[in-house]
Amino acid sequence: xxxxxxxxxxxISVAVILCSLASLGWMxxxxxxxxxxxSEFAGYAGYVRHGLITEYNHVAYDxxxxxxxxxxxxxxxxIEAKIKVVVLSEDKGLMVYVDDYEKxxxxxxxxxxxFRKACIPxxxxxxxxxxLGLDGGYKVSSYKIRGKRMNTILTVQxxxxxxxxxxxxxxxxxxGHYDILKNVGFVDITPGIKxxxxxxxxxxxxxxxxxFDLPIEIDRQDYVLGx
Ligand SMILES: *[C@@H]1O[C@H](CO)[C@@H](O)[C@H](O)[C@H]1NC(C)=O
Numbered sequence: 001x002x003x004x005x006x007x008x009x010x011x012i013s014v015a016v017i018l019c020s021l022a023s024l025g026w027m028x029x030x031x032x033x034x035x036x037x038x039s040e041f042a043g044y045a046g047y048v049r050h051g052l053i054t055e056y057n058h059v060a061y062d063x064x065x066x067x068x069x070x071x072x073x074x075x076x077x078x079i080e081a082k083i084k085v086v087v088l089s090e091d092k093g094l095m096v097y098v099d100d101y102e103k104x105x106x107x108x109x110x111x112x113x114x115f116r117k118a119c120i121p122x123x124x125x126x127x128x129x130x131x132l133g134l135d136g137g138y139k140v141s142s143y144k145i146r147g148k149r150m151n152t153i154l155t156v157q158x159x160x161x162x163x164x165x166x167x168x169x170x171x172x173x174x175x176g177h178y179d180i181l182k183n184v185g186f187v188d189i190t191p192g193i194k195x196x197x198x199x200x201x202x203x204x205x206x207x208x209x210x211x212f213d214l215p216i217e218i219d220r221q222d223y224v225l226g227x
Contacts, residue, residue, distance in 0.1 A: 026119040026120060026121065026122055026162065027119070027120040027121070027122055027124055027126065027143060027164075028119065028120055028156065028158070028162050028163060028164035029117055029118060029119035029120075029162065029163060029164070030061065030118040030119075030163070030164065030165060030166065030224070031159065031163055031165070031191055032062070032063040032064050033061065033062050033063065033064055033191065033192050033193050034060075034061055034165070034189055034190065034191050034192070035058070035059065035060045035061070035189070035190055035192075035193065035194060035198075036058075036059050036166075036186050036187065036188055036189035036190065037056070037057070037058055037059070037186070037187050037188050038055070038056075038057040038058075038059050038070075038184060038185070038186050038187075039054075039055065039056050039057070039184070039185050039187075040053070040054065040055040040056075040057070040182060040183070040184045040185075041053070041054055041182065041183050042054075042055075042180055042181070042182035042183075043180070043181050043182070044178040044179065044180045044181075045178065045179050046177045046178040046179070047177060049178075051076060051077050052076070052077075053074065053075070053076045053182075054074075054075045054076075055072055055073065055074050055075075056073045057070050057071060057072050057073065058070070058071040058198075059186075059224060060193060060198045060199070061118060061224045062193055062199070063115070063117055063118070065089070066089035066094075066114075066115035067086070067087060067088045067089060067115070067199050068086070068087045068115075068224060069084065069085070069086045069087075069198045069199050070084070070085045070086075071083075071084050071198075072084070072085060081100065082100075082101070082102050083098055083099060083100045083101070084097075084098075084099040084101055084201075085097070085098055085099075086099065086199055086200075086201050087111065087115065088199065088201070089115055092110065093110055093111070094110065094111040094112075094113065094114065094115055095108055095109070095110055095111065096108065096109055096110075096111050097201040097202075097205055099201055099202060099205070105206075106201065106202045106204065106205035106206065107205060107206055107207070107208075107209050108201075108205035108206070108207055109207060109209065116224075118166075118224045120143050120145065120154065120156070120164070121145065123146075124143040124144060124145045124154075125143065125144040125145075126141065126142075126143055127141070127142040127143065127144065127153075128141060128142075129141040129158075130142075138157075139157070139158065140155050140156065140157050140158075140167055141155070141156060141158060141164075142154065142155045142156075143156075147171075147173065149173045149174060149175055150171040150172065150173030150175070150180070151171065151172055151173055152169050152170065152171040152172075153169065153170045153171075154166070154168075154169045155167045155168045155169070165186070165189050166186045166189070166224075167185070167186055168183070168184060168185045168186065169182075169183075169184045170182070170183050170184075171184070
């Protein structure tokens with residue numbers, strides 16, 4: 001009788017387990033709905049300009065309805081802004097709205113692609129799990145992610161199987177004419193959306209961005225999880 005050697009069998013089962021893990025496609029994703037506070041320090045250097053951007057933001061992420069809202073408090077040298085950046089899924093596709101609610105002006109434009117699920121891709125390099133501060137206390141895990149423009153080291157807190165909450169990220173790369181290094185932290189994350197009005201946008205948003213001069217990549221989607 002022809003039998004498969006026991007050692008081969010063991011390797012086959014290891015391979016099956018590895019394959020089924022790989023087919024998930026993600027190391028972990030954030031919960032489908034959450035809100036939290038985000039602080040960011042970004043140093044940038046270009047040919048003519050260099051400086052430091054600081055942001056203190058409220059983030060609302062809702063993958064269920066494929067939308068997100070970020071209330072930014074943005075400071076870049078003399079420039080200060082309080083604006084709201086909302087991404088909504090509409091019939092014609094994904095739209096980003098920039099609402100400068102203090103000035104009463106609003107812009108909108110169509111984004112390429114689909115609403116991004118906030119996940120760590122499975123080709124990220126894992127640095128493993130460890131504890132912040134006291135050994136045995138606050139467990140986190142870190143990943144290195146290669147992006148198109150920015151490379152990121154992302155630290156998350158495991159919540160449950162395949163689910164994690166963002167803690168912090170360090171990103172480096174080149175965006176437009178600027179080299180950028182940024183450090184982002186997430187605090188006070190709560191599950192769910194407390195008040196749907198965070199996604200409200202004015203009806204009279206303009207599609208003409210020519211008078212919008214904030215030197216910031218407003219259509220970036222990494223407010224939620226640096227990837
Ligand atoms: C939601 O927020 C709006 C605007 O701040 C407020 O008027 C409304 O009362 C809130 N609703 C709830 C249920 O808290």
